[in-house]
Amino acid sequence: MEFRKIPEQLESLINISELEAALENPLWYLSSSKPWGPIIDQYYLNPSDEGSKTAEWEAKKLEYTWLLAKMLEDQKVALGAWEPYYNDDERVLPQKIAVIHHTSTWEDTPISYIDALGLVRLYVPLFRDGVWGRNQPISSGHFYQGRQLFVGYHWLVYSDGTSIQVLDDNCMGFQAGDLSTNNQSISFACVGDLQDSTPTAYAIEEINRILQQKYVQVTTIFGHRDVLHQGKHVNTICPGNRWEEWKDSLIIP
Ligand SMILES: [Zn+2]
Numbered sequence: 001m002e003f004r005k006i007p008e009q010l011e012s013l014i015n016i017s018e019l020e021a022a023l024e025n026p027l028w029y030l031s032s033s034k035p036w037g038p039i040i041d042q043y044y045l046n047p048s049d050e051g052s053k054t055a056e057w058e059a060k061k062l063e064y065t066w067l068l069a070k071m072l073e074d075q076k077v078a079l080g081a082w083e084p085y086y087n088d089d090e091r092v093l094p095q096k097i098a099v100i101h102h103t104s105t106w107e108d109t110p111i112s113y114i115d116a117l118g119l120v121r122l123y124v125p126l127f128r129d130g131v132w133g134r135n136q137p138i139s140s141g142h143f144y145q146g147r148q149l150f151v152g153y154h155w156l157v158y159s160d161g162t163s164i165q166v167l168d169d170n171c172m173g174f175q176a177g178d179l180s181t182n183n184q185s186i187s188f189a190c191v192g193d194l195q196d197s198t199p200t201a202y203a204i205e206e207i208n209r210i211l212q213q214k215y216v217q218v219t220t221i222f223g224h225r226d227v228l229h230q231g232k233h234v235n236t237i238c239p240g241n242r243w244e245e246w247k248d249s250l251i252i253p
Contacts, residue, residue, distance in 0.1 A: 001158040001191075003110035006070045013060045016067055023071055026078040026137035029124045039064055044120045068116035072147070077119075079148055080139030087132075087141050090183050091172045094217040097185035099176050100207070100250065101224045102194035102239040107159040109191050111144070111151065111166060118150035122174040142171050153189040155210060161202030163210060176227045177234035185222075186215055194240030204249050211253045221250050 010016055022028055022036055031037040043061045047053065071077045103114055119138065127138045142149045144166050152175035154167040167173050167187075175187045188207050190199040211218055224238035 001108060001160050001162040004106060004108040004113075006066055006073075006110070006112070007063075010063050010067050010070075012063070013056070014063045014067065019064075019067055020071060020076065023077045026080070027135060028078060029120075029127060029138060030135075031128065040120050040124055044117075045125065065113060065116050068119065069110070069112040072115050072119070072150075073112045075147055078137055080137035082139035082141035082148075084143055085141055085170055086139070088170055088172050090179075091170060092184040093169065095169070095184050095186040095215065096217060096219050097181060098211060098215065098218045098221045098250075099181065099185045099187045099224055099227065100221065100239050100243075100247075101153060101175060101187060101189040102199075103156075103189050103191050104193050104195065104238070105191065107192035111156065111164065114151050114153075114156065114189075114191075115149055118152050118174075122152050123150050126174075142167055153187045155186075155188045155207075156191050157188055157199075157203045157206050157210075158191050159200045159203055161200070161206045163206050169214075176222075176224060177236065178227050178229035181222075181227050181229075186218065190239060194242070195237065196241055198240070198242050198246045204246065208249075208251050211251070216253045218253055221247070221252060223247060 019035060025033060027033055028036045029040060031041060043064060103109060105113065123138050123140065127136060140148050140150050149166060151166050152173040154173055155163055155165050157163045169186065172182050173187050174182060176182050176185060190203050223243040225233060225236055225243060227234045
């Protein structure tokens with residue numbers, strides 16, 4: 001897969017020098033840390049209702065996400081320094097469940113962009129809540145190609161059938177919205193927006209191939225939306241509204 005490139009011109013709507021400098025503060029993500037705290041609230045965690053998301057709002061969000069992706073790639077975001085697997089003690093191996101997602105992005109989305117989204121959507125809330133202590137710099141203990149990674153999925157599967165394992169099997173991904181499911185599942189994200197469509201045959205074939213080759217212990221395949229948390233389905237349409245149509249093409253190994 002030829003990945004989409006980080007746009008060269010990112011300052012049509014946002015002030016990148018101020019935003020870049022602010023990422024040197026190890027607590028850049030706190031609600032009280034300007035400018036990123038309020039941006040994360042407004043664009044990622046508590047966006048106002050659908051109706052008020054204007055084209056300008058969407059365009060700005062895109063630029064913020066690309067900028068974060070670029071800064072993560074360049075290792076210019078202040079982060080903590082957890083050891084590898086720091087938080088993966090509860091990880092249950094071998095995994096009996098496979099959870100299927102979509103990324104809700106373009107089909108040529110680069111890893112760094114998915115990484116930036118994972119950082120703000122998954123890790124910022126946990127570190128703001130002080131799950132591992134207050135006022136800590138963000139850390140994942142997960143590494144890919146020499147840098148910390150915040151992607152919640154183990155495998156990214158692209159529409160042309162390319163796949164990349166970004167999260168080691170020993171690592172727990174914050175992906176399913178339920179801790180006990182996270183602990184005992186392997187997760188696949190179809191890269192693309194499947195809200196109203198289905199993955200390509202190549203992508204489905206690749207997931208089946210990986211399951212068959214690496215995860216013969218899997219006995220259950222869930223779409224993200226099938227996962228139960230405290231007795232209720234998690235609140236998501238992931239992996240899209242047409243999941244029922246293609247779920248049976250995934251084969252329990
Ligand atoms: Zn999902």
